[in-house]
């Protein structure tokens with residue numbers, strides 16, 4: 267709760283910093299609206315007492331004041347609402363949401379994109395961040411409403427202190443309301459996974475890539491059924507929680523209504539016995555009638571301010587996670603590798619899985635060499651390169667770069683000296699030149715560097731066929747040219763070839779979408795490139811492949827099996843050993 271209040275104060279300060287005039291104006295409007303309802307009640311009492319005293323001028327003047335107080339109150343509140351919505355949208359959408367998205371994009375690791383418990387929070391944050399700025403303003407409104415409530419209660423107490431008991435009854439709906447809201451928050455978190463699943467299935471069926479396969483395989487109706495099922499599960503979970511919440515609210519209001527009725531009966535009795543004037547009766551009835559609205563408004567504002575708490579846990583998590591995830595050493599990688607990269611007893615288990623994806627892997631990737639990583643599906647090859655590129659940190663053991671723990675190297679600087687083309691490469695819907703150039707952002711507009719990278723990936727023919735060459739927009743959703751799978755893969759290869767002096771060059775199944783001759787051709791090119799990089803920076807080139815025949819030219823081959831390094835050596839050594847590599851190589855070239 268304290269953390270939440272601190273966050274609300276922080277958000278108000280942000281509003282003040284970005285929009286000082288609107289922020290000050292909104293606070294002033296809220297405060298100015300506070301005395302209007304009590305003024306209305308007092309003016310009505312004077313009007314009635316004026317009539318009883320047979321003083322029509324005083325009665326008329328008081329009635330006019332009552333009307334003005336009523337109108338001004340309505341006007342100020344509606345103005346405050348408009349201003350609050352505008353600030354909420356502007357700062358919530360333009361600033362807070364952008365800030366959250368930037369923070370997510372800057373996270374060093376991949377956990378938040380792959381682990382479901384973290385994905386749930388990311389889903390909540392991305393979908394509803396804009397609501398966050400409404401919470402502090404609802405808190406301000408709640409304070410003003412509470413002040414109005416206080417003034418109204420003071421007026422009631424002036425008639426008879428017994429009416430103050432209504433306060434206890436007024437507090438009941440607050441507690442009941444909060445109880446109901448908690449069940450909604452729980453349901454939202456519980457059903458986040460079902461929501462994500464239905465959205466994933468919907469995207470699967472409505473994007474060209476997935477849609478093609480679904481139509482051919484005839485699995486469309488099954489996907490639609492599963493989507494409906496996930497949707498039903500998510501919606502019905504939330505619907506049930508809303509019903510529960512409504513019942514809690516009803517119970518609270520029933521209690522309040524009982525107390526309110528008793529208060530009114532007491533008041534009528536006192537007036538009948540002549541212990542209060544007719545004006546007092548009108549004042550008390552007016553206050554008692556508006557009290558219900560005042561309490562409702564206060565509850566409403568408190569409820570809205572509290573509903574921001576749903577976002578606070580993920581937001582505070584993001585802050586903590588970003589701070590922890592992006593805390594690595596600050597050492598700069600060497601200009602060039604002398605010894606190379608050493609793995610010592612490295613192990614990694616994906617959170618939520620029982621079996622290590624990598625276990626006790628120890629090897630040395632000598633500076634200036636080409637290292638091939640081979641193994642069957644799921645043997646841990648990609649996990650190994652993800653550890654080398656610092657996308658994950660090893661749970662056990664250490665990775666050293668020229669004797670320095672990889673963890674001690676500044677991630678950004680290590681990445682600046684790393685190039686990687688992954689198996690699940692990105693398809694960036696931007697201009698072709700940019701989609702290659704972002705492989706080294708400092709050269710994104712450098713046509714010579716881009717041309718070299720395109721040449722290295724043997725992607726010149728793709729550019730030649732594009733209507734506007736490097737300036738061609740890619741991606742059908744943006745009226746651009748759509749590339750084939752193999753062309754996208756070559757583009758990813760070109761992107762990975764942008765850096766001129768990497769220390770680590772990773773090709774994780776870089777040619778899976780290409781035919782065998784193209785793969786062979788590209789592999790030969792990258793061997794030449796690896797030698798050039800090796801001469802320049804002592805770079806280690808790591809090539810992951812299923813096709814054993816393509817990696818025979820590597821200096822060193824690591825054979826992984828079920829997360830363990832079962833063999834290593836040159837192609838000839840491994841063949842001579844007659845072990846797993848020799849068996850698998852025999853099958854692959856047979």
Ligand SMILES: Nc1ncnc2c1ncn2[C@@H]1O[C@H](COP(=O)(O)OP(=O)(O)OP(=O)(O)O)[C@@H](O)[C@H]1O
Nearest residue numbers: 380616619623641642643644645646647648649650
């Ligand atoms: N994000 C993840 N979350 C949980 N488990 C994962 C994740 N990624 C991989 N794994 C598991 O870790 C193990 C190793 O996976 P990895 O992708 O490293 O294998 P691989 O050898 O690269 O496979 P492939 O040849 O199919 O690309 C597999 O059992 C896989 O199921």
